[in-house]
Amino acid sequence: MFPKFKQHITNAMPFLKGQSLLLACSGGLDSVVLTHLCIEEGMDVALAHCNFNLRGKESDGDEKFVRELASKLKVEVFVKRFDTEQYAEEKRLSVQMAARELRYQWFDELLRTKGFDYVLTAHHADDSLETFLINLSRGTGIEGLSGIPEVNQKVVRPLLPFSRDEILGYAQSGNHHWREDSSNVSTKYLRNKIRHNIVPNLKELHPTFLQNFINTQHHLQQTNGMVKQHLHELKSELFLEGEDVINIPIAELQKLHPLESYLYGLFKDYGFTEWNDLKNLLTAMSGKQVFSKTHQLLKDRDNLVLSEIKNRVNGTYTVYLEGNTSKLPVHLLFEHTETVEKQGENVVFLDKEKLNFPLVLRKWEKGDYFYPFGMQGKKKLSKFFKDEKMNLVSKEKQWLLCSGGDIVWVVGKRADERFRVEDSTEEIIKITLVK
Incomplete structure (x- = not known):
């Protein structure tokens, strides 16, 4: 098996060479074989073992075995113990889903904090077949039938082209030891029912059934890739x-x-x-x-x-002239000025004497109106929004700066005429919307 594994890494996963790799090792057959293959190939690996505390002394025995394996192979090992059942209860998840979440959350943490480049898992062809049948039984589309991806961001699965029989043969020929998980025998789990009751019968249909399945799934993955590319192009247009x-x-x-x-x-x-x-x-x-x-x-x-x-932020905010507005849902910069420059959507100049501080920042309400700057008479905000061709989402996100019960500024859109600077204005306030 090793020559085939070595060729697979060279052809399909050359990016792994020279990288720092974290290998998820349960102590079972698959992960132990992946560990030995990687060491034989000269890859830079450390082991990561999750003790989910679900099988009492058996779980502790798995942890002890992985620690001893790492010591024997002279590689670094990381171990994490979880209270999986409590996490499952808190998150309202099945124990299996809880274990999966905890495992990958910890792997992500190790990638960030320890500088590893990729996580290796020991999923193989039989796992992919079982996943295919599980998804098929539940009802799925082409993505669910395409199987476990070989590379999913930072998670890499180098054993997917290999069968369970090949993996077992490698372990036996090398006299490698591993731990048997007693829960793998129980058929109370759907995956185990498929593994023990359905897959053997399917393999009896044709001597090369598993290889034929691998080929079919490869075609499905290619078709799924074409669909994704088409949808990506369509999204860029629409x-x-x-x-x-x-x-x-x-x-x-x-x-x-x-x-x-x-x-x-x-x-x-x-x-x-x-x-x-x-x-x-x-x-x-x-x-x-x-x-x-x-x-x-x-x-x-x-x-x-x-x-x-x-992105939705609601509520009412009090705005003080000398206060820090950077913590408001919109950042407003207040300045005293002696001259009036050109007023625009993001900058307004107001007569301070006409304002009642503190001001209020709020969302619009039905019946709101203001006197648009540069126009005579009032206008309902609903009509203003319509004229501005604002959709409902934009209207829901629109903030109003108010003095008392009056709108001073439809922020980023239009100021109110009633607060404009005049010849008699003694103190001018400049407000800038900081993007």
Whole structure:
């Protein structure tokens, strides 16, 4: 197996050579074999072992074994003990999902703090087949059938082309020892049911079933890559970047067929999963919205407007003339001046005597009006927003600087005529919106 492994690293993963590598080692067959292969190849590895405290003395025995393996091979070892069941209860996760979260959070921490370049895990071809069948049983698209990726950012899986039988053969021929996890025998877990009850029967169908599966999954991965490239190009055409929002023309979306598949591909990364809601949004009344956990999608006339929910800041803020405004949701710079320069969207000049301090910074409310600078008469903010062609997201983000109950400045848009500087003004205040 080693010559094949060596060739695989040279052809598919040359970026690993000369790098500092953290190898996730449970003490089981797969990770022990990966450890020996990497050492034999001369790669710079350290071991990382997670003790999830789920199997009592057996878990402690795994930890002891990995420490002794690291000592024998003269490599550094990191060990972390977790209270996995408590974490699962706090996060409302299954124990398996909790263990996965804890494992990768710790690996990320080690990458940051210890200077490792990549994390190596020992997933192999049989793991990929089991994952394929799990996803197939739950219902999935091409991405779920494409299997475990060989490289996922900083996580690399060098054993994916190899079968469990090849790995076992290498361990036995080298007289390498490993730990058996008793939970792998139990069929109460879906993966173990597939491993022990389904996969053996599939392999009986054809002597090269696993290799045929690897080839098929490779084709699926290539097809998925083409789909991702097409969607990336489509996004660059349709997703038009605005200020804190993305505008998407509805007419262009409606030209795409099959529409549901395109909506899934274009919006899944933003957390949207209710595809009928997205489809209905295209023909809904302007102002209709749908939400994911992280994003809002708004129908605004001929566009969908995509924005992050976390960027929303609400509330009312008191603004003092001499106070620190850098901690406000918008940074305003107050200055005393003796001359009036050109007033614009981001700079206003006001008559201090007309202002009642402290000022108030707030969002707009129904019925708000002001007297736009340079115009006679008042105007409702709703009409002003419409004339400015502001969508609902932009209106929700708009801040108003107020004196008493009066709007002084639609911040970054237009000042109020009532507070303008006149010939009789004795003290001028300049306010700048600092971007």
